[in-house]
Amino acid sequence: MSEGLGRLAATLAVAEDRLAPLQSYDDARLRRLDELIQQALSAEDEAFADGLEAALRLVPRPLRATARKLLSPGGAA
Amino acid sequence: MSETATRVEIGKLAHDLATTPNELEFLADRSPDELADLRGLVSQAIVGRHAAQAKLLAGLSGRLPPSITAKIASHALGPRVSARVACALKPEDAARLATHLEPEFLARLSTWLAPDRVASLIAALPEDLVIDVGRRLIAEGEFVTVGRLVAVVPVDASVQVVAEASGGDLLQAALYAEDRRALAALVDRLPDDRRAALLQAADDAGVRAELDAVLP
Numbered sequence: 001m002s003e004g005l006g007r008l009a010a011t012l013a014v015a016e017d018r019l020a021p022l023q024s025y026d027d028a029r030l031r032r033l034d035e036l037i038q039q040a041l042s043a044e045d046e047a048f049a050d051g052l053e054a055a056l057r058l059v060p061r062p063l064r065a066t067a068r069k070l071l072s073p074g075g076a077a
Numbered sequence: 078m079s080e081t082a083t084r085v086e087i088g089k090l091a092h093d094l095a096t097t098p099n100e101l102e103f104l105a106d107r108s109p110d111e112l113a114d115l116r117g118l119v120s121q122a123i124v125g126r127h128a129a130q131a132k133l134l135a136g137l138s139g140r141l142p143p144s145i146t147a148k149i150a151s152h153a154l155g156p157r158v159s160a161r162v163a164c165a166l167k168p169e170d171a172a173r174l175a176t177h178l179e180p181e182f183l184a185r186l187s188t189w190l191a192p193d194r195v196a197s198l199i200a201a202l203p204e205d206l207v208i209d210v211g212r213r214l215i216a217e218g219e220f221v222t223v224g225r226l227v228a229v230v231p232v233d234a235s236v237q238v239v240a241e242a243s244g245g246d247l248l249q250a251a252l253y254a255e256d257r258r259a260l261a262a263l264v265d266r267l268p269d270d271r272r273a274a275l276l277q278a279a280d281d282a283g284v285r286a287e288l289d290a291v292l293p
Contacts, residue, residue, distance in 0.1 A: 014122075044126050047157045055149045
């Protein structure tokens with residue numbers, strides 16, 4: 001398996017053999033595909049980061065502390 | 078069908094990556110099945126990225142009145158995150174929330190729904206809302222999402238969704254349809270003029286053979 005395929009597999013968190021149909025592509029193409037997927041993942045990260053902060057501001061004040069605790073990492077426990 | 082099917086799969090992958098099919102042109106030598114597998118992996122990575130947070134947000138929404146949850150969805154979370162949360166809700170809770178959302182927002186939200194969660198969610202929505210959302214999606218050219226909906230929306234509702242669609246729009250919806258049996262049932266119920274418009278559009282686009290293969 002190529003370096004590009006390994007990088008793509010790491011981005012997708014899958015075993016490299018799941019990407020076997022892509023192994024004929026050169027590193028430049030695999031790098032471009034990886035960039036596009038990374039961009040999509042970053043957009044997802046930004047949407048959640050922005051959305052969570054904005055959401056907390058709309059939660060009624062008496063519930064806000066509880067909501068913040070609930071939404072913080074490990075807060076559901 | 079292979080070349081057209083490959084183009085359709087590239088279109089679906091481009092949709093999930095929020096990019097253009099041109100960016101993925103180099104994948105055109107892959108088979109439709111290979112591209113569908115890749116799309117599944119990509120979708121899993123994107124949707125799974127914040128699945129835990131989406132579940133926490135779904136839990137929070139259960140503690141708030143639906144009207145406030147709907148305001149948070151449309152004014153704070155936006156369509157993408159709201160779609161992830163909707164998928165973490167029980168379908169009946171998601172449907173209850175949906176009735177508090179504007180159809181326009183619901184249409185934008187539906188473009189972000191994970192394909193494997195669309196069915197249970199749509200099935201729980203009131204039919205008139207499904208029709209409204211479907212028509213908006215067609216007007217916006219969101220045929221990847223329309224193609225997913227065709228597979229899960231009752232055929233009576235689908236017929237109403239496409240009642241005033243152009244031949245070109247009908248063709249796009251047909252090409253992106255993810256369930257051939259559902260598509261066949263829909264085309265079988267189309268009024269004569271819509272069916273003729275669909276066939277004419279397929280002729281004009283040079284994909285009549287591909288369409289005939291899935292028509293009743």
